[in-house]
Amino acid sequence: MAKKCRSEYPLSSNDCQKTLKIGRILAQFSIVVPSESPMHGARNLVYMKTKKIVFTLHMLGQAGTERVACILASGFAKAGYDTTMIIFSDNGGAAKAMSELLDKRVNKIVLGQGSGSRSKDLIRFLPKCSACLKQIRPDFVMSTGNHMNLITAIATQRSGIETKLILKATNPIIHKQHRGIKGAARKLGYHLAFHRADMVLTLSDAERKQLLLSFPRIEDKVRKAINPYVTPAMLQASNYVPSSVETKIVLGVGRFQKQKRFDRLIRAFALVKDSAAKLVILGDGTERPACVELIEELGIAHRVFLPGFVTDVASWYKRASVFVLSSDYEGLPAVILEALAGNCPVLSTDCFPAVHDILEPLDHCKIIAPPSPENIAEHIDTILGKQTVGNLAHAANEYSIESGIASHIKSVASFG
Numbered sequence: 001m002a003k004k005c006r007s008e009y010p011l012s013s014n015d016c017q018k019t020l021k022i023g024r025i026l027a028q029f030s031i032v033v034p035s036e037s038p039m040h041g042a043r044n045l046v047y048m049k050t051k052k053i054v055f056t057l058h059m060l061g062q063a064g065t066e067r068v069a070c071i072l073a074s075g076f077a078k079a080g081y082d083t084t085m086i087i088f089s090d091n092g093g094a095a096k097a098m099s100e101l102l103d104k105r106v107n108k109i110v111l112g113q114g115s116g117s118r119s120k121d122l123i124r125f126l127p128k129c130s131a132c133l134k135q136i137r138p139d140f141v142m143s144t145g146n147h148m149n150l151i152t153a154i155a156t157q158r159s160g161i162e163t164k165l166i167l168k169a170t171n172p173i174i175h176k177q178h179r180g181i182k183g184a185a186r187k188l189g190y191h192l193a194f195h196r197a198d199m200v201l202t203l204s205d206a207e208r209k210q211l212l213l214s215f216p217r218i219e220d221k222v223r224k225a226i227n228p229y230v231t232p233a234m235l236q237a238s239n240y241v242p243s244s245v246e247t248k249i250v251l252g253v254g255r256f257q258k259q260k261r262f263d264r265l266i267r268a269f270a271l272v273k274d275s276a277a278k279l280v281i282l283g284d285g286t287e288r289p290a291c292v293e294l295i296e297e298l299g300i301a302h303r304v305f306l307p308g309f310v311t312d313v314a315s316w317y318k319r320a321s322v323f324v325l326s327s328d329y330e331g332l333p334a335v336i337l338e339a340l341a342g343n344c345p346v347l348s349t350d351c352f353p354a355v356h357d358i359l360e361p362l363d364h365c366k367i368i369a370p371p372s373p374e375n376i377a378e379h380i381d382t383i384l385g386k387q388t389v390g391n392l393a394h395a396a397n398e399y400s401i402e403s404g405i406a407s408h409i410k411s412v413a414s415f416g
Contacts, residue, residue, distance in 0.1 A: 052082040052138040053412065056129065056152045057145075058118055059089040060098035063255060064229075064334040065170055067098065068404075069144040071228045074103035075405030076412075083107065086132055089114030089121040097311050122151040126158070133159035140412055145170040146331075153193040164198045164415050168225075169211055171331040172353070187214065194218045201225040201411060203332035206353035225411050228404025229334040230396045234314045234341040248277040248384055251320035251344070253313060253335045254327075256285030261349075263287075263294055265326040268376035270298040274384045279304045282316060317342025322383045324376065327351045340365075341396035345389055347379050363390045 055073050060066055069085070077083040084107040091114030102108065109132055111125040133141065133155060141163050143152040149167045156165050173190050194200055194215055200222045202208040208222055250269060254260045262281055269279040279300070281291075288306070295304050310316070317323065323339035323346050330352040336359075339346050345364035348355055349371040359365040364386065366379055397403075 050080065050082045051140070052084070052136060053140040053142060054084045054086055054133065054136060054138040055142050055144055056148050056155070057085060057087050058121060058148060059087060059091050059114060061255075065145040067101065068227050068229070068334070070098050070101035071401060072142075072144075072405060072408055073106045074101065075228065075401075076409065077103045077105035079405070079409055082138075084109060084132075084136055084138070086111065086129055088112075088125045088129065089118075091116065091121075097309075118147060122147075126151060126155055129155040130158040133163075134161055137161050138163055140164045140166060140415070142166040142412075143168055146173065149197075150189045150193040153196040157196060164412075165196060166199045166201060166412065167193060167197045168201045168203075169207065169331065170203065172207075172329050173211060173214060191215065194221070197221060198415070199223065199411065201408075203227050204354035204357070206357060207331065210353045223411060226399055226404045226407040227332060227334070228401040228408075229337045229399040230341045231314070231401055234317065234338055234396075235393055236314075247319075247321075248274060249316070249320040250277055250279045250380055250384075251316055251323045251339075252279070252281040252283075252326065253316075253323070253338075254283050256281075256283055256287040256291060258287060259328055259330075260287075261326045261328055262291050264371065264373060265324055265376070266291060266294050266298065266300075266304070267373040268324075268326075268380065269304070270300050271373055271377035272384075273377075273381050277303070277321070277380075277384055280316065280320070281306055282308075282310050282313060284309045313338060314342060317344045320344045322347060322380060324380065325349060325351065326371070326376070337396045337399045340392045343389060343392050345383050345386075345392070347376065347383070358395065362392055362395055365392070 053076055055069055057066065057069050060070075073083050073085050083105065085102070087108065087110045089112065090110050099108070111128045111132075114121050115124070129151070138161075141152060141156050143149045143166070145168055149169075152167065153165060156163060173186075197218075198221065200211070200218055202211055202222060202224055203226075205224055208224055211222060212219055250272070252262060252265050254262075256262060265281070266279070269277075281304075292306070295301050317339050320339070320342070323335070323344045325333060325336060325346065325348040327333070327349060328351060332352060332354055336346055336348060340362075346359060346362075347366050347368055348359060350367050350369050355367055359367055364383060368376055368379055
């Protein structure tokens, strides 16, 4: 059963400043917020009954999708929305850390114990999700990522409620790995979900164009919404770094899964000529054992550091000499923007639609094509040999927490 929101919460002075700032942004778009919102001091706002919004999420794991979902839910709650997060599984490996990102005004509903399989969890808890939606009767339902789109659309339809369904495309929907019957089934599933949706959000203009190549009939529903990635801490200097790691750090960040291709990064690092460099990969996942085996096979265990999942990522970007994204595909990876916020040079494979728009204008940042280990190693050595780095942090300012929250609230409020 969903717990009810409280009507009043004490706010710190910092919270007040942030909410008032978002309120002024919303006022520019004539966005309506409830009278009990902490943004009641912003001018030109019309007050009305509290709007309800539900976010759907598989689990509180280590991925950027989960982190963004928690930040957005908190932002909507602070803006005065009655906010609920429906989490299908309690198996998230970072549940405690992610829960700390949630504002206490967010109602968190966990549907059950996970099985270890995302597909099984989503199907098994679909009836519970529909029942929760029927009970809450939200004005808006927002899926938090690709894997939640179809199940959220089905749950919303089964609930029988009148609501606005908002789906998010957080990774390429159709890419080269989706071929044959599997690819056709995937496209059909998304076609059904998008048909049911009232709005589809993409993370960049480039991703919007790519999506419409596969689904041209939904053009009127698709709009860009900025994701909230960059925190103030990422833009501030940090002196922390583990003493066991030397100055020249080649950094990778993400879950150890096939998509991220950390095996490619490890093979490339084995070819790096600078013997003083260390490779640090932050994160955990199913592919970690295979990567550890590869590191030992290549004889570079003394130069590679795998600390696992960490909450203080900002300090690593600040001290890294270069960040490398070695993925096969991405949506709009938070790690790229976090690295830029830390003024860390970025090397990336050509793995997401907006990579050229973001990296090509920047000095000391390169798109690696072809993404061979030899090519990656050569680019790493080039950056390690440079003495100074220009100002890269400005490129990440657009993706601040405040801008991302305001962008999503503007999209929701466009329904009136």
